[in-house]
Amino acid sequence: MQLVVARIGRAHGIKGEVTVEVRTDEPELRLAPGAVLATEPAEAGPLTVAEGRVHSGRLLLRFEGVSDRSAAEALRNTLLVAEVDPQERPEDPEEFYDHQLAGLEVVTRDGTRVGRIAGIAHLPAQDLLVVHRTGGGEVLIPFVTEIVPEVDPAGGTVLIDPPAGLLDEGPGES
Template structure:
């Protein structure tokens, strides 16, 4: 199985280094020197990582055969793709690879259907599930323990306890219940 692990940004310096937007929770494993990565577009690769370092909070990589700024700049916006065994699991107990979460059915704790996970977005503060609703709309659900209460890979479902207003007009429903009481 192939996973996008990074996107190449702008060139850094004159010796072929590039900035990288990391898209994996395991950069030390997936973006280590010696790693060979496929690319999108495929004409750019495969690329072998020669070295990596962190500079001003950004990961910088240098690839074998990319010796100058022009060659590095030509790689801008290229996606780096790692080959991952589909049976491989992350080290942590409550950790998941994106490919394990994509296509999970999302239901509330009372069993109501919410939709299907189509994408996992990695933001600096938290990750989000992009969930396609049965009506074709989308909703973003923060992937935090307080909201996503269970991931059941065997049943291919994610159980959520959404706060009012996250997935529908629950705030309106709650206030109408309060009015009728």
């Protein structure tokens, strides 16, 4: 199974380094020197990580064969994709890959069915569960412990404790 682990940002310096927006909780594993990553679009890769470092709080990577700023800038907005065993789980038991959450049923503490997880929106501040409501429409649920206290992939459910107003129907929804 393929998972997006990063998005290439702008070039940094003149020697082919790029900034990356990390989309994995295991960058030391997925983006380590020697890692070979597929790309979206596919014609940009595959790319092999030559070296990486943190600079001013951002991860910088350099890829084999990318030796100047122009080549690095040409990779901007390219997604880096790692091949992952579908049975593999992150080391932290409270972390999940997107594919492990997709399709799980979302229910409230009182047993009310909300809908099914259609995907995860990875935003800078936090991740959001994109839930297709049982009765139609969709709702975005912040994927934080206070609101999502329990995830049970084996049982096929995600338990939520939504604050007031989170599940209210928006304009145009019913």
